[in-house]
Structure formats: C-alpha cells, structure tokens
Amino acid sequence: MVKRPEGRAPLRGGVAADFRIALACFIIALSFSTSAFAAAESDLLVSYDNTYASSVGGEDNAQVSAANAIAGCNAIYDRSGAGARIRIVGYHQAAQNLYQTTSKGGYVNWMNGYDAHMTDIVDAGNARGADLVTLICVSTADGALAVAQQPGRYSAFDPSGLWSTVVAHELGGHNFGCDHRDGHTNPKTVMLHNYCGGGAQGWFSNPNIWLNGARLLGGDSCLGVGPNGGDNSYLISANCQGRADAYTRIVTAPNLGNVVRRWSFNQTASDAPAGTTVTDSITGTELATVQGTGANFTGSGLKIPGGASGSGAAYLQLPGGVISSYANVTIEIWAKEISAQNWALVLDFNNGTANYLTLTASIGTDLNQQRFESVVGGATAASRPRRACCIITRSLTPAPAAAAGRGRGFATAIKLLISKSPTRSRRCRT
Ligand SMILES: [Zn+2]
Numbered sequence: 001m002v003k004r005p006e007g008r009a010p011l012r013g014g015v016a017a018d019f020r021i022a023l024a025c026f027i028i029a030l031s032f033s034t035s036a037f038a039a040a041e042s043d044l045l046v047s048y049d050n051t052y053a054s055s056v057g058g059e060d061n062a063q064v065s066a067a068n069a070i071a072g073c074n075a076i077y078d079r080s081g082a083g084a085r086i087r088i089v090g091y092h093q094a095a096q097n098l099y100q101t102t103s104k105g106g107y108v109n110w111m112n113g114y115d116a117h118m119t120d121i122v123d124a125g126n127a128r129g130a131d132l133v134t135l136i137c138v139s140t141a142d143g144a145l146a147v148a149q150q151p152g153r154y155s156a157f158d159p160s161g162l163w164s165t166v167v168a169h170e171l172g173g174h175n176f177g178c179d180h181r182d183g184h185t186n187p188k189t190v191m192l193h194n195y196c197g198g199g200a201q202g203w204f205s206n207p208n209i210w211l212n213g214a215r216l217l218g219g220d221s222c223l224g225v226g227p228n229g230g231d232n233s234y235l236i237s238a239n240c241q242g243r244a245d246a247y248t249r250i251v252t253a254p255n256l257g258n259v260v261r262r263w264s265f266n267q268t269a270s271d272a273p274a275g276t277t278v279t280d281s282i283t284g285t286e287l288a289t290v291q292g293t294g295a296n297f298t299g300s301g302l303k304i305p306g307g308a309s310g311s312g313a314a315y316l317q318l319p320g321g322v323i324s325s326y327a328n329v330t331i332e333i334w335a336k337e338i339s340a341q342n343w344a345l346v347l348d349f350n351n352g353t354a355n356y357l358t359l360t361a362s363i364g365t366d367l368n369q370q371r372f373e374s375v376v377g378g379a380t381a382a383s384r385p386r387r388a389c390c391i392i393t394r395s396l397t398p399a400p401a402a403a404a405g406r407g408r409g410f411a412t413a414i415k416l417l418i419s420k421s422p423t424r425s426r427r428c429r430t
Helices: 050-055 059-080 104-112 119-127 164-169 232-244
Strands: 040-048 084-093 132-136 144-148 154-157 206-211 214-216 250-253 259-263 277-279 287-291 315-317 330-334 345-350 356-360 371-375 386-389 415-419 426-429
Touching: 040 050, 040 059, 040 119, 040 232, 050 059, 059 084, 059 164, 059 232, 084 119, 084 232, 104 132, 104 144, 104 154, 119 132, 144 164, 206 232, 330 345
Parallel strands: 040 084, 040 132, 132 154
Antiparallel strands: 144 154, 206 214, 250 426, 259 415, 277 287, 287 315, 330 415, 345 356, 356 371, 371 386
C-alpha cells in the first residue's frame, strides 16, 4: 500500500456515454524493441469504472494515462536491474459504477473473491490471460493511494495514485512479493514511497546500485529490517517468471480457415489476353477473367498496363456476387503501383454507381494518397452515406462528387484474398 499524502480531495466526475466509430481499414503495425535484455514479461489488464473514465474525458484518456504509468514502471524496472517487465494486455471498463463503493482493499478483496461487484473485471482478465489485474476507481476514504496483494494478482488505484512510482510500488512491487522493509531510506527507494517521511526516487533497492553516492541496500528503514536482505530488485527478478507464467498468454493470428476466395496469379510468365481465366484456389471453380488488352503474368502476379476508362486497357473481372452474401468481409490485396493513372482503381465492387465499394491506388494522379470508400443507395452526393479512410499513413481528403469517369487502369501485380469475417478472430494459447 502507498499512503495518501495529506490535503487531497477525491476526484469526482459525471457519467457520460462514450461513443466510438470503428472504421474497417488497413492497418500497418509497427513494433519497437526497447529492452537490451530479455525480461520476464507479465500481462496486465487495466480496468476502470465509468466515473473515472468520464472524469478524464473518456476511455481513451484513461487508457493513455495507464499506459504512461506502466511505461514509467518498466523504466524503473530497467534502471533497477529487476529483470521484469509489464505489458498491458487489455483495457476494460467495469460493468458497474464502483465509485466509492468500498475501500481499495475492499476492491482488491472483491476481485480476489470473484465478488458479484467485479466478476466482469476478473472475467476480462481471464479472457486475456492477464497475470495481473488492476482497477482504477475512487474508493471510500481509506488513507491510501493504492493497495495491492503481496504477492498476488490484484491491485486497486485511486486516480491520483496512477503514476510510475506508485504503480511500480503496488502492482510492480507488492504483487511480486516485495515488502516495504526492504526499501532503502536515503535516497528513498520505491517500496518505501510515502513511508518513513515522504516520497521516493524511481529506483528499487538493489545493493549493486549506487545512487548519489549511496548504496541502495535496504533494510534500514523506520519500519525495521526487511525479510529479503534489503534487496527488492532481486526478489522481483526471482519471482517475475512465475508471475509472468501465472496465466497463459493469449495470442491472435489470422484465421485462414475463413478464407472463401483466393487468387494468387502465380502462372508462368506469359501474355494474358482478354478471356484468360484464373481459378480461385479455395473453391476450385470460381474464375477471375482478364478483360481488355495488355495484361501479362509475371510469374508471381498479374501486371496490367493501366489506361483511361473505355480505353480497352486490361483489368480483371471477378465472378458476380463474390462478397454480397457476407455481412462482414476482409479483403487482402497485394499490389504495387508502377505508373500514375487518374483515379486508378485497385478494386471496385458495385451494382451501378449508387452502390459500390472501392479502393483507389491514387487520388487523381497523386500516388501519395489512396481512398477506401463505400456508398450505399447514394443517388446524389448529398444523400450518400460514405466512409473514406486512408491506408498506411497517407492523408484523408473529401470524396469526389461523382464516381463516374474514373480511370480503370492500375498497373500492378495483384494478389487477392477474401475472407468472410475479420481475419484476426482466432485465439490460441502458447
Ligand atoms: Zn505498499
């Protein structure tokens, strides 16, 4: 537990509905490696109640605050040689408004006991394979910034306690078994935060570390001698693998079993005149047909020359009704632009100009911009429900007033894969 500093009023906030719009889009995932060593990584579920989320402007802000605090905790681990790391595995807004329902110790006990107030939080943690579960919520007055099991899975934070040192103390320290008494007094280390007079530096005790001329060997505090030789970092390093293994990590992967059409265009390099067909490898029967002139197989794709609509330039015709029977689809295309064509189409599913789903390789002839757009029942520009989004990180601009007159040509190598639902739908355990 971290004691609350004096003179602080609890946060309050109104309850507001949170609206989100999910856009189906193309996603580029970037990953960064930040550790110079392999730490044992524990998965954390961050939960909060709607009163807290509303008080900070919504769930997005609540999640960013938590992510920053966890990043700070990981920095403390790194500099302290603790050998542990925490990864946020998910966020969850509690089903119930828990504002001042009980103390933070009460919140922890409710989670640990699968109390009816918090079954949804524990379930959310289990569903994500979370090794640690925390709740951010204003409790009844209990004199604490936060409370955590020592050791254990659960912790609870007052919103004012959601910052790096307190997070490291509670779910980063106590949950791994750390005791206050193994902290170092001067300079003050994390596990003595707010004990024996005031705050703390962002370090766990570790006798191999010297800070400001002082060796961070703990066990000398006003609380008495610690049970672990004054070394919180060693205890964390000894326990972090067990903490990380407490619940099986859940990972997601593409569910290729949902693929309903696949054209790979791996034919031997040759011309592909009008009427050339390519068989869908899933059904074994559906044919994509080359229309127009100038297409050729490259050995790993189909190259089409590009040209204005009506010019007779080659394009690929898919069978009718290929996506219309599905409520949700994922379409994956591998394509490379090799020339700039006016409003070049990568794909265009339609039954006329009023209903279509289209992806362009360029906006006008600007290859730095693409557009994904769906129009349903749009007889006029004013009545068109339209969703446009950028792909990769390129810019978003308003859609044109009419879809007519677009160039058909798109010089490319194409691979096309259609799935009947979002592909990131299968979960497996490692
Ligand atoms: Zn404590």
